[in-house]
Amino acid sequence: MVEQLAEVRTETWSNPCDALTIGLGTKHPVVFLRAGAYETRRRFTIAHEVGHLVIPWHVGTLAGCDTGSDFDASRTRSESRTAAQESEAQKFAGALLLPYSVAADAFASSTAQRALEELAKSGMSAEAFCLSITRYLLPGFVFTVEGENKYWSPGSNRANASEIDEHAHETGSFTVSGREVQYYRLASRSEPAQSVDDDIRTDTELLRAAVSLGGGTAEEQEARRMSLNGVVAGKLSLLRTYSPDSTYSMLMYHIGQKPDIPARIIESAEFERYLWRRVNGRLASLKKK
Known part of the structure; x- marks a missing residue:
């Protein structure tokens, strides 16, 4: 897909950025990919750059580095705009490699454990998978990769972040690209305690x-x-x-x-x-x- 949108070159460099796209918004954009990246990371990087190429307000030159998605007062307007564009491209990549409809179908027809095991076959790195799947879930899910970092579904209460294992009502683990991912479900009862059908009130x-x-x-x-x-x-x-x-x-x-x-x-x-x-x-x- 990316070759249909831009010229693609693979180069070797010492900079930690995985990719650099120049000429966004022009007729001849060029995507530079860092040589040596493992396959799952490369797939997400390419999907990320495709996001830059197809989102119309992404223009100029953008480097595929971890600029973060949070804004702070110390950033210049240009830095904040770049951070916003990187965040948008990251979300695009996650949706491209792990579509919402696929995730919804998996959770609709199976338990959380089985759904996550199936979705983990999407060919993403463990970190990219966690970032992507949490955006599709309601509050109450937390993921960790080999015990490090925490990825929360939107709206989750982080007050007891250091003790999530004690507050979880369900836990499980699965493998993503050779790495163990642990999930915690903080929500509890899944249906009303009493019958609903016999209540005639609106x-x-x-x-x-x-x-x-x-x-x-x-x-x-x-x-x-x-x-x-x-x-x-x-x-x-x-x-x-x-x-x-x-x-x-x-x-x-x-x-x-x-x-x-x-x-x-x-x-x-x-x-x-x-x-x-x-x-x-x-x-x-x-x-x-």
Whole structure:
């Protein structure tokens, strides 16, 4: 693919950058790849450079180095723009080598352990795999590569980062390109404790009943109900798995980390029923598309 977009040259250099692309935004861009990189790293590097080539606002010369994705006040405007472009190319590479639809199907039809074992065959390095897969998961997943570094799914609570093994409800390991990757699932119960089918109340009525357990004036309760409903709707709109039990579990974990939501609301039968219905309703609408 990259050869159709640019001239590609393989060169030897001492600089730690794996690639350099010049002429972005012109008719004749050139991609320089560092010789000697192992295959899985090279595949991700090429996919990364393809991202630079096809994202229209990436112009000029960009080096495939680890510039990071966080912004800070000490960076110049040019440095911040470069960091943003590198982050975008990194996300593009992950999506190209490990598409969302493939990951969603894997998690929908299997356990987390089996899904990850299958997805690990994507031909990526262990670090690139962890960076890519975490973007597809709801809050509550943590990955480590041979006990080093930590890769968190968005929205995960990092307060107990040094003790994740003690707080995990599920753990497992699998191999990516010859390296061991450990995963931790911090979310717990995957379905409501009580039956949902026999409750004739609407979603709004269930949530309103749950919120009333937190006390406060009528206005405060309605504001909390709308806030909770918005949080759930927002997370469901970014749904990264078609499995109802794992989606429910991850949402319960995420909402449970919010200090402004009393535990008696989240732990109520009404809230569990409300959330389970919302999850299944969203999944049903996705399957129709």
